[in-house]
Amino acid sequence: MAAPASAYKDRQFLAVIGDEDSVTGLLLAGIGHVTAPPDSQKNFLVVDSKTETAAIEEAFERFTTERKDIGILLINQHIAERIRHRVDTYTAAFPALLEIPSKDHPYDPEKDSVLRRVRRLFGE
Amino acid sequence: MSGAVNREAVFPTRQSLGVMKAKLKGAQTGHDLLKRKKITRRIDEAKRKMGRVMQIAAFSLAEVTYAVGGDIGYQVQESAKSARFRIRTKQENVSGVFLPTFESFNTEGNNDFGLTGLGKGGQQVQRCRETYARAVETLVELASLQTAFVILDEVIKVVNRRELSEHVIIPRTENTIKYINSELDELDREEFFRLKKVQNKKQRDTAAQDAEMQAKRLAERKQESDKENAEGNPDILGEQEDADVIF
Numbered sequence: 537m538a539a540p541a542s543a544y545k546d547r548q549f550l551a552v553i554g555d556e557d558s559v560t561g562l563l564l565a566g567i568g569h570v571t572a573p574p575d576s577q578k579n580f581l582v583v584d585s586k587t588e589t590a591a592i593e594e595a596f597e598r599f600t601t602e603r604k605d606i607g608i609l610l611i612n613q614h615i616a617e618r619i620r621h622r623v624d625t626y627t628a629a630f631p632a633l634l635e636i637p638s639k640d641h642p643y644d645p646e647k648d649s650v651l652r653r654v655r656r657l658f659g660e
Numbered sequence: 661m662s663g664a665v666n667r668e669a670v671f672p673t674r675q676s677l678g679v680m681k682a683k684l685k686g687a688q689t690g691h692d693l694l695k696r697k698k699i700t701r702r703i704d705e706a707k708r709k710m711g712r713v714m715q716i717a718a719f720s721l722a723e724v725t726y727a728v729g730g731d732i733g734y735q736v737q738e739s740a741k742s743a744r745f746r747i748r749t750k751q752e753n754v755s756g757v758f759l760p761t762f763e764s765f766n767t768e769g770n771n772d773f774g775l776t777g778l779g780k781g782g783q784q785v786q787r788c789r790e791t792y793a794r795a796v797e798t799l800v801e802l803a804s805l806q807t808a809f810v811i812l813d814e815v816i817k818v819v820n821r822r823e824l825s826e827h828v829i830i831p832r833t834e835n836t837i838k839y840i841n842s843e844l845d846e847l848d849r850e851e852f853f854r855l856k857k858v859q860n861k862k863q864r865d866t867a868a869q870d871a872e873m874q875a876k877r878l879a880e881r882k883q884e885s886d887k888e889n890a891e892g893n894p895d896i897l898g899e900q901e902d903a904d905v906i907f
Contacts, residue, residue: 548746550796560733561721564785565792566766568740582737607747607762608803629760629810630749632803636710639718643711650806651707 547607547630551599552580553592554612557639562610579606583615593619599631606631613648614641623649667835672843680840684833703809706802710795717795720788727784743767745793747800759808764800 550567552559559582562568571577581595596619599609613635616623626633626649635650637643645651670676725731748763 545749547749549743550745550747550800556731556733557718557721560736561717561788561792562796563736563740564721564789565796566744566789567796568737569743570741578740579743580737580740582733607749608800610799627810629807632762632807632810634799634803634806636799637714639722643707643714645704645707648707650809651704653809 546605549579549606550608550610551603551606551631552610553583553595553599553615554580554610554636555584555615555638555640556582558610558612558636577603579603583612589618593622596622600626600628600633608632608634610634610636612636612638612641613643614638616649617647620649666832667839668832670836670840672840672847674844677837677840677844680833680837684830684837687829687833703802703805706798706805710798710802713795713798717788717791720784720791724784724788732785745796759811761804762800762807764797 549569550562552562552567554562559580563580567579569579577598579599581592583592592615596609596611599606607630609631611623611633616635623633623635633650635643635648668680670680744767746765746767748765749760750763752759752761
């Protein structure tokens with residue numbers, strides 16, 4: 537069951553899709569990264585009430601599929617709700633997808649895709 | 661059939677034997693993995709812990725906003741250039757299954773936010789950074805667990821519950837395999853017997869046919885010779901009789 541080394545070797549960054557506060561905090565922790573100038577890509581996306589769902593989906597797609605240097609994708613749970621179908625169908629091991637709480641939306645284990653899978657697996 | 665009580669209703673064919681064998685293998689692997697159920701418990705705990713940690717972190721960010729007297733979000737986003745906090749991925753061997761784990765590390769000597777909070781609230785900014793760094797470490801830990809789970813999940817999918825697999829599925833599948841094997845052997849024997857029968861009958865038939873053929877041929881030959889006798893032999897016979905000379 538060993539995953540090939542190429543699947544995770546170069547993944548050394550975290551990525552965030554979150555509201556302004558979450559992103560600011562995580563950037564302060566030092567996870568922010570902008571790739572080299574030609575096509576400088578940020579590894580974070582700030583989402584507010586005006587952000588289009590399509591833009592979130594696009595960022596999700598970019599962080600999970602296109603970029604090969606991201607090991608963990610953090611996403612605010614209330615934003616994950618907006619693209620729930622995408623989050624639910626995401627099953628790859630890399631990057632790991634983690635739903636995190638935000639200041640205004642406390643963490644709800646009932647909505648978490650992974651926890652739901654855990655529950656279903658053990659029939660609880 | 662002793663296994664008849666506890667086996668699956670299948671037709672004893674080679675195909676279903678293959679299916680059963682695959683199922684048994686799957687059940688045994690899944691069973692071994694489910695013994696590591698504690699991983700899921702740890703995920704659950706880590707998720708709860710994450711909830712608390714993130715709350716504390718959000719609070720410390722609120723402190724910063726208050727101390728600085730304005731939103732630092734924009735400034736922080738603009739000055740983020742190179743990640744100080746990075747992760748390393750490696751594989752850990754958990755009783756035979758390779759599970760990836762993330763490990764966080766800080767790259768030295770780069771500080772994107774040297775100017776943030778320079779005017780005022782520097783202390784709060786510093787504290788906030790530390791709090792968030794700890795929170796991210798928790799997140800990385802959680803991501804490790806979760807990735808391990810996702811990888812295990814692919815393997816586990818075959819079975820639902822450990823008890824089920826241990827006490828029901830595995831013995832049941834074994835019984836089914838035994839049953840199919842015995843039935844297949846039985847079929848083999850029957851088939852062999854049948855083939856032998858067929859062969860015997862064929863031999864008998866051929867022998868009978870041969871005999872019939874021979875008889876027919878004999879009869880034909882006899883008829884022919886009879887015909888010849890009727891046409892040319894009387895002379896010869898007569899001559900022979902005539903040639904009875906006495907010296």
